[in-house]
Amino acid sequence: MLKIVSFVAMRLANYINDLLYRYDCVIVPNFGGFVTNKIGAKVDENTNAIYPPKKQLTFNAYLQHNDGLLANYIASAEKITFEEATEKIADEVANWKKQLESSSLTVAKVGTLTLNEDYKLIFEPNEKSNFLLESFGLAEAAASEVKRANEEVKVVPIAEEQEATKRVIPIAVKRVAVAAAVAGVLYTGWNTVQNQKQQDIIADQEKLVEKKIQSATFVIDNPLPTINLKVTKEETRNFHIVAGAFQEVENAYKKVKELKNQGFEARIIGENSWGLTQVVYGSYETKELARKALQSIKENISEDAWLLEK
Structure with a gap:
């Protein structure tokens, strides 16, 4: 008994919708191809909205040759042969073209197609759909505007500032500064002496180690055999x-x-x-x-x- 499958149950538009999550291009034979292009996140300065990365969707009416992707997917999902799936697609495409002569055509969550005055297909993608799997679950987010306070800064002339500083520095502070300078000189001298001692000790140790190395003899009676390793280049032709x-x-x-x-x-x-x-x-x-x-x-x-x- 010949198995008869209604293409209404096949939901061609939904199959196209599913494939766009996994492939960059889905071609409907003798109709056109839906092509995606990955774009990064963006910010709308007018609405202060942040949009996640997505697949930008376009339609190319010149991509009409059957590449087998859509037919194979439908054949597997509906458990029919490749030839039967191809025939069902052709029937639905004929219905689409007939519908476009009098009205617009909505393809699932992909977008809407219409014919213009020159009988050319015009495609309007569904802006709410995002076919980029990495952005699954990410939605539009609002960003609050950052307002900076404008504080008035009073500029004081350098001469006046120096004169005011001189008046407020007490004599005790000057004495403390002098004492700190003297202590710094003494510390520097002591530190120089200690550094010289450390350098002398390190030099003596280096000479001792060098003598031991020169007098040492290393003999390996049973050297290990040489091992040749074959490294296979990782397959990068993807x-x-x-x-x-x-x-x-x-x-x-x-x-x-x-x-x-x-x-x-x-x-x-x-x-x-x-x-x-x-x-x-x-x-x-x-x-x-x-x-x-x-x-x-x-x-x-x-x-x-x-x-x-x-």
Whole structure:
């Protein structure tokens, strides 16, 4: 019996909402892509409000090619095949486009889409949603304004200040100052003598130690053998260009062999969260290098390739 799944139960908008917490880009095939960009905390000087770090959300209508992320997620959640999930997405996209011809479209807590006079999609993100996991639970906070007291400072001329000081210093204070100066001279002389004695003692000790070192002989009868340690460089290539995800491991190995024959450093990087074996064209140390390679692969090999940070 053929299993029939209602896409109403699939809640496409909610699946997009869930994936945006874990990925920087979620593409809806033949519709567009929701792209996030991390921004730091900021302060609104007009309202004195402090906003936590967040993922800034935008919509790119040119990102329409199926990268497999959304379909794989839906297939795993609804326990249907990848092909069935792709068909259901296509049906819902058709409904979205029809709805946009007469009204706006709200995509869960992601935002709202409308068509302008030129029939171009305009996206308004939901400002209340924050898809940055590190900021989970952090809300807008109010900051109180710091007011500084303006105290009048009276400026006294230097000549007047010195004259006033001279009048209030008693003779006894002057005598105490003279006595302190004399004591300081005596202490300095005594301290110099003590320092010289200490230096003489240290010099004698250094000479004694030097003689003992020169007369000592160190012989090691049974030296320990040399140990060669092989240090493996820690894997730092965390940016991968995904060629595909396979349910059968044998198909994954076939894909690796095919890509290696084409000159790629292809390999298997394990299973994804849906249990599919992932095969990559190659792995890179920086996102910049990975993006350049991805662009070349999309233009010359396959438009289905996509970037994974892991």
